[in-house]
Amino acid sequence: MDDCIFCKIIQGKIPSEKVYEDNEVLAFKDIQPAAPIHILVIPKKHIENILEVSPKDSDLIVKIFQTINKLAKDLGVEKDGFRIITNCGRDSGQEVMHLHFHLLAGKKMGPKIVS
Ligand code: AMP
Ligand code: ZN
Numbered sequence: 001m002d003d004c005i006f007c008k009i010i011q012g013k014i015p016s017e018k019v020y021e022d023n024e025v026l027a028f029k030d031i032q033p034a035a036p037i038h039i040l041v042i043p044k045k046h047i048e049n050i051l052e053v054s055p056k057d058s059d060l061i062v063k064i065f066q067t068i069n070k071l072a073k074d075l076g077v078e079k080d081g082f083r084i085i086t087n088c089g090r091d092s093g094q095e096v097m098h099l100h101f102h103l104l105a106g107k108k109m110g111p112k113i114v115s
Pocket of ligand 2: 007
């Protein structure tokens with residue numbers, strides 16, 4: 001997608017602090033961290049959000065969750081825990097229309113998911 005900021009990051013047209021990359025998945029640091037560790041895990045394929053995920057993407061979605069699993073261990077937060085958030089659509093506040101999973105860790109999270 002030409003006007004998608006995350007596609008531009010994948011293509012290297014916009015810089016990012018990458019923490020993991022393979023043929024299908026990219027993980028990089030969020031530019032405005034909401035926690036000491038705030039990483040975005042995205043598919044390289046442009047998918048808008050969960051509403052656009054189809055059965056054809058099942059291997060890709062598993063790969064994303066395997067990446068989150070690996071990152072949690074590599075970052076050493078698997079014991080203390082972490083939070084995964086994916087926003088979908090207007091009411092969620094989704095700003096970037098390219099499927100992404102926020103990996104938040106490094107502090108004790110508040111009890112509220114919705115504010
Ligand atoms: P969402 O509100 O779920 O769409 O989240 C989009 C996230 O992308 C926000 O947390 C932004 O801080 C982050 N973001 C936007 N532009 C960049 C960028 N160039 N590099 C890294 N993170 C970004
Ligand atoms: Zn995109």
